[in-house]
Amino acid sequence: MPHDPDHPPAKKFKPGSPFFRLDKKPGMLLPRKGNASVPIDVQRKNLPIYQAKSQLVNQLRQLHNAVLIGETGSGKTTQIPQYLYEAGIGRQGIVAVTQPRRVAAISLASRVAEEKGTQLGKLVGYTVRFEDVTSSETKLKYMTDGMLLREAIGDPLLLRYTAVVLDEAHERTVHTDVLFGVVKAAQRKRREQNKIPLKVIVMSATMDVDLFSQYFNKSPVLYLEGRQHPIQIYYTKTPQSDYLQAALVSVFQIHQEAPVSHDILVFMTGQEEIEALARTCRDIAKHLPDSCGPMTVIPLYASLPPAQQLRVFQPAAKGCRKVILSTNIAETSITISGIKFVIDTGMVKAKRFNPESGLEVLAVQRISKAQAWQRAGRAGREDSGSVYRLYTEDEFDNLIPMTVPEIQRCNLASVMLQLLALGVPDVMNFDFMSKPSPEAMRTALEQLELLGAVEEKEEKVVLTSLGKKMASFPLEPRYAKTILLSPDFQCSEEVLTVVSLLSVDTVLYNPPARREECLAARRKFTTSEGDHLTLLNIYRAFKKVNANKEWCRENFVNSRNMSMVGEVRAQLREICLKLGVKLESCGADTGRVRRCLAHGLFVNAAELQPDGTYTALDAHQPVAIHPSSVLFQAKPAYVVFNELLHTSKCYMRDLCLVDADWLMEAAPEYFRRKLRSNKS
DNA sequence: CGGCAACTA
Numbered sequence: 090m091p092h093d094p095d096h097p098p099a100k101k102f103k104p105g106s107p108f109f110r111l112d113k114k115p116g117m118l119l120p121r122k123g124n125a126s127v128p129i130d131v132q133r134k135n136l137p138i139y140q141a142k143s144q145l146v147n148q149l150r151q152l153h154n155a156v157l158i159g160e161t162g163s164g165k166t167t168q169i170p171q172y173l174y175e176a177g178i179g180r181q182g183i184v185a186v187t188q189p190r191r192v193a194a195i196s197l198a199s200r201v202a203e204e205k206g207t208q209l210g211k212l213v214g215y216t217v218r219f220e221d222v223t224s225s226e227t228k229l230k231y232m233t234d235g236m237l238l239r240e241a242i243g244d245p246l247l248l249r250y251t252a253v254v255l256d257e258a259h260e261r262t263v264h265t266d267v268l269f270g271v272v273k274a275a276q277r278k279r280r281e282q283n284k285i286p287l288k289v290i291v292m293s294a295t296m297d298v299d300l301f302s303q304y305f306n307k308s309p310v311l312y313l314e315g316r317q318h319p320i321q322i323y324y325t326k327t328p329q330s331d332y333l334q335a336a337l338v339s340v341f342q343i344h345q346e347a348p349v350s351h352d353i354l355v356f357m358t359g360q361e362e363i364e365a366l367a368r369t370c371r372d373i374a375k376h377l378p379d380s381c382g383p384m385t386v387i388p389l390y391a392s393l394p395p396a397q398q399l400r401v402f403q404p405a406a407k408g409c410r411k412v413i414l415s416t417n418i419a420e421t422s423i424t425i426s427g428i429k430f431v432i433d434t435g436m437v438k439a440k441r442f443n444p445e446s447g448l449e450v451l452a453v454q455r456i457s458k459a460q461a462w463q464r465a466g467r468a469g470r471e472d473s474g475s476v477y478r479l480y481t482e483d484e485f486d487n488l489i490p491m492t493v494p495e496i497q498r499c500n501l502a503s504v505m506l507q508l509l510a511l512g513v514p515d516v517m518n519f520d521f522m523s524k525p526s527p528e529a530m531r532t533a534l535e536q537l538e539l540l541g542a543v544e545e546k547e548e549k550v551v552l553t554s555l556g557k558k559m560a561s562f563p564l565e566p567r568y569a570k571t572i573l574l575s576p577d578f579q580c581s582e583e584v585l586t587v588v589s590l591l592s593v594d595t596v597l598y599n600p601p602a603r604r605e606e607c608l609a610a611r612r613k614f615t616t617s618e619g620d621h622l623t624l625l626n627i628y629r630a631f632k633k634v635n636a637n638k639e640w641c642r643e644n645f646v647n648s649r650n651m652s653m654v655g656e657v658r659a660q661l662r663e664i665c666l667k668l669g670v671k672l673e674s675c676g677a678d679t680g681r682v683r684r685c686l687a688h689g690l691f692v693n694a695a696e697l698q699p700d701g702t703y704t705a706l707d708a709h710q711p712v713a714i715h716p717s718s719v720l721f722q723a724k725p726a727y728v729v730f731n732e733l734l735h736t737s738k739c740y741m742r743d744l745c746l747v748d749a750d751w752l753m754e755a756a757p758e759y760f761r762r763k764l765r766s767n768k769s
Numbered sequence: 770c771g772g773c774a775a776c777t778a
Contacts (some may be wrong), residue, residue, distance in 0.1 A: 190776065218778055235778040264777070360773065391775060416774060438774040451774065495776095503778090563778035595773080660778095701770085716771040734773070742773075 129204055136164030137314040142172065145311070149290070150176040153276070154308030156301045157292045160315025160466075165292055166256050167201050170229050173252050173288070179228035181285055182251035187234040189262045190422065191217045198222070198231040218563070219656050234264035238271065239563065242510050247275045252288035258301060259293040259459070260421065261494035261523075267504055270520045271511065273305065296459050296491060304522045318469040324482040332434040333362060335479040337369060339432050343477075344374075344410055349382045351429035352411040354419060356464050358438040358453050363388045363414045364601065370412060382408055389415035389423070392594065395649065401425050420463050424470070431468040431476040433461060435484070441735075442498040442529065443708070449500050450735040457492040461485065494523045501525055501533035502566045506542060509552045510560035516550060536692060539756060540570045558668050562661060564592060571689025572661065573670065578685040580675035581665065583625060587682065589658035590624045591731060591743065596654060597627075598647045599717075607645045615719045619728065619745040621686060622679050623719050628654065687751035690729040694752055695741055696764065697726045703741070705733070706763040715740035727752065 133139065138159070149155065149172055159165045170186050178184060188194040198215035205212055214223035215231040223230055234255070241247060253272050258265060276287045291301045291308075302310050329335040336355055343353055357363050367386045374384040385405045389398065402425065405411035411427075417437050419425060437456045442449050456464070461478065468474030478485060496504065508516045517530055534550055537543045542556030552560070559569035568588045575584035590596060599607055614626040627644070631651055634640040641648035665672060675681040687694075695703045695712055701724065705712045714721050715734060718741070727749050730741035753760050 233777065235776095239778055260776095262776070358774070392773075418775065420775090422775070440774075453774090507778095592778095599773085713770075715773080717773060721771080736772070738771090740772080 133164075133168070133204055136168060138164040138168050141313070142168075145169070146172045146176045148309075148311065149173055149178070149288075152309060153286060153288055154305040155290050156298060156305065156308055156310045157290060157313060158295055158298055158310060159292070159313030160294055160317050163313040163315045165313055166197055167204065169290065169292065170231075170254060171201065171204070173254070173290075174229055178252050178288060180251075183228055183230050183249050184252045184254065185237055185247075185250045186229070186231045186254040186256055187237050187265070187268065188231060189234055189257050189260050189265065191233055193257075194231040194233050195220075198229075201229060201231070219660070234262060234268050235563075238264055238268055238507065241268075241271050241275075242507070242560065245271070245275060245511050246279055246282075246284065247272070247287060248279075248284065250287065251285060252290065254290040254292060256292045257294075257421075258291045259296040261297075261492070261496070263495045263499060263504060266494055266496040266522060267507065269304065269522045273520060274513075294463075300522065317466060318471070318473045320465050320469040320473065321475040322465065323475065323477045324485060325479055326481070328481055328484060329479050332436055332479050333357075333366060336432055336434055337366060337373075339477050339479065340370060340412055341373060341377075343430050343432075344384060344412075345377075345381055347430065349408055349410045352405070352413070352425075352427050353430045353432060354413045354415060354425065354428045354467055355432040355434070356419065356437075357414055357416060357434055358436050359416060360388075360390050360392065363390060363416065367414055370414075382410060384410045384412055386412045386414065389413055389419060391416070391418050394598070394647070398423070417460075419467065420460065425467070426471055428468050428470065429472070429474050431464055431474065433464045433476055433478050435461070435478060435480040435488075440495075440498055442500065449498075450733055450739070452735045455488060457490065458485070458488045459491050461488065496521065497523060497525050497529075500536075501529055502536045502540075505530065505533040506537060506552075506556065506560050506566050509543065509550070509556065514549075537566060539692060539759060540566055542566055542570070561668065562664055564588065564661070567689055567692065568592060571685060572665065573668075574688050575685050576671040576673070578675070578681040578688075579673050580678075580681040580685055581670060581672045582674040583679070583682045584685055585658055585661055585665070585672075586628050586654075587621050587625055587686070589654045589661060590628060591621075592657055593653045594647075594650050596624070596647050596650045598645045600645075603645075610644045613644075616679075617720075617723065617746065618679060618683060619720050619725075620718055620743045621745045622682065625679070625682065683745055683747055684751050686745045687729055687747040688755040690731070690745070691752050691755040691759070693730050693732075693741075694747070694760075694763075695728050695730060696749075697724060703728075705739075705741070706760070709763075710739065712741050713738045714744060715742045717742065718744050720744045720746065 157165055157169065170184050173184050194215050194217050198213055199209055202209040202213040207213060210222040210224055211226045213229045214227040216223055216236050217233050255265060255268060272289050276289055279287050289305060291305060293301060298310055302308050340353060367388045370386045387400050389401050401413050413425060435456055436453055438451060438453050440449050441452055465476040468476050505516055508519055513519050534543060541553060542559050543550050544553050558573055559566055562569040572584055572588055575581035614623050616622045616626060627646060638648050641651060692707050694706045696706055698704055703712050712733060725746045727747050728744040729747050731743035734740045734742050
């Protein structure tokens with residue numbers, strides 16, 4: 090497996106002009122065979138990794154650190170843990186394999202249990218939030234990276250484990266990045282204290298190799314052969330001012346020239362533009378000459394109901410071309426087979442962070458080269474394919490090489506709180522693989538100080554007792570704080586509900602085609618107190634009908650997300666009971682809930698200006714009420730909000746009406762500086 | 770006055 094893959098020669102095309110047919114080259118590697126009838130041990134032996142098995146087992150036995158590089162299809166994620174076990178690593182403890190996503194952890198564990206011929210939860214198990222399928226026999230444990238991090242708070246040396254395999258390391262999720270440091274420190278301390286050594290294996294696609302190796306004590310890099318097929322790359326001849334128009338033209342160019350069985354995957358940025366382009370494609374397809382054949386256009390994004398997401402896996406009707414319009418969900422989370430063409434707009438909607446203001450903002454931006462290759466790779470999974478990049482080769486050369494790790498573009502309040510809870514002595518100098526800016530870390534510590542989670546003692550930042558309690562919730566610090574404050578306002582049951590609703594995907598389902606119906610149904614729950622209380626009303630109604638699914642459909646409520654709310658709430662309530670948080674309901678006196686939210690979310694406060702606009706008080710920047718808010722038509726003097734969303738404007742999402750007095754009592758010092766009424 | 774990346778504890 091080459092470290093820097095030989096990229097195919099580039100060809101130029103201009104959307105709208107005919108591109109020339111690609112010559113079919115024989116595949117570099119054999120296509121993966123359909124394997125339903127092949128016995129599982131034979132499948133194992135057919136994996137590219139199997140040829141190197143004895144060599145790998147030997148190396149894994151000797152090395153303390155290793156970086157394993159291999160593309161999807163190399164079999165590393167299922168085989169390496171088994172090799173570690175066969176090398177005797179599992180005898181004195183458990184081999185942990187971390188994954189960024191729940192579904193991956195669960196399905197990999199099932200697969201490996203099957204390969205081992207054991208029942209899931211015995212030798213091979215998994216641990217994800219809400220689910221622990223392990224036992225005292227479990228030696229190979231697949232888990233989400235967040236779960237291992239949580240375990241580390243109780244056991245910073247990770248003594249139950251003899252090896253930790255950090256998989257999908259190239260994705261650089263916040264959790265993985267924190268784990269890098271935690272695992273490295275645990276390894277060093279165990280050596281110093283003469284405890285059983287901890288092996289650390291980092292597994293990644295072909296990116297960041299030197300960085301990983303350097304960070305983990307210059308560890309050796311092992312390359313595994315993958316199963317990627319050749320991909321033909323096309324760039325545009327000239328820069329495209331309108332990537333949507335370019336995407337549309339390219340879809341139909343391919344549609345007119347390529348065999349109808351070749352599916353197309355288009356990478357775009359969000360729900361709205363995907364739905365709009367889907368409509369346009371369907372319209373145009375209707376009016377094409379018969380020689381073209383029909384087209385099935387399938388939108389794909391995370392908030393789509395599961396049944397609709399599954400449509401991308403169904404083959405199109407005979408003689409019909411499948412065109413999938415997707416967000417970056419298809420980059421890593423959902424793998425679709427049969428994709429012959431990828432159209433890459435080169436854009437993505439992603440979080441950005443302003444360290445001065447401490448505010449996260451969601452914005453459309455250019456992708457990185459690594460993402461461009463990831464997208465391209467989606468066309469070469471079973472056979473050779475093509476990718477149409479809707480930008481020039483020069484523009485490609487100017488893309489940043491790697492996506493900036495998430496830890497450098499998010500609010501670090503959670504991370505800092507977690508590090509302190511882990512007992513890291515000097516959080517500002519934590520051994521991050523990629524250090525966030527000192528400003529970002531300082532801003533996070535300031536926010537934690539405002540929340541009362543940390544204080545400075547002898548020039549060191551330490552957790553307060555409140556901070557320790559906050560760290561035991563799997564929540565952003567401000568939400569944990571809000572829960573811990575709620576007994577003061579006699580509304581903890583309500584606040585638990587509201588926080589649970591805020592910490593899952595939205596429970597509101599808004600199909601654009603049934604807009605009027607949807608608004609009418611929503612009106613029953615709407616209150617001028619804001620979105621939080623509207624959500625609370627919906628949850629209360631949902632409980633009243635015993636979580637009835639039919640009720641959910643009629644009221645445009647996403648029942649899957651709503652049941653998730655229930656699970657989260659039960660977990661948070663359990664933690665409250667352990668901490669001795671008094672649980673009581675405020676009944677109809679919902680003003681108490683708003684007052685509590687004001688105290689917990691005061692950093693996200695906004696004030697109505699004389700000209701009718703809003704100013705976010707923390708960063709003192711102009712903001713507006715998001716059209717999805719129940720307060721969109723209203724003009725409340727003061728609100729607290731959940732998050733900012735930057736599209737055509739900087740929008741506040743999920744607002745709660747509050748009194749200026751409440752903000753003042755929540756953080757007097759802070760608001761003496763911020764409030765307009767105190768400035769003039 | 771106008772619109773919702775992706776994950777996860």
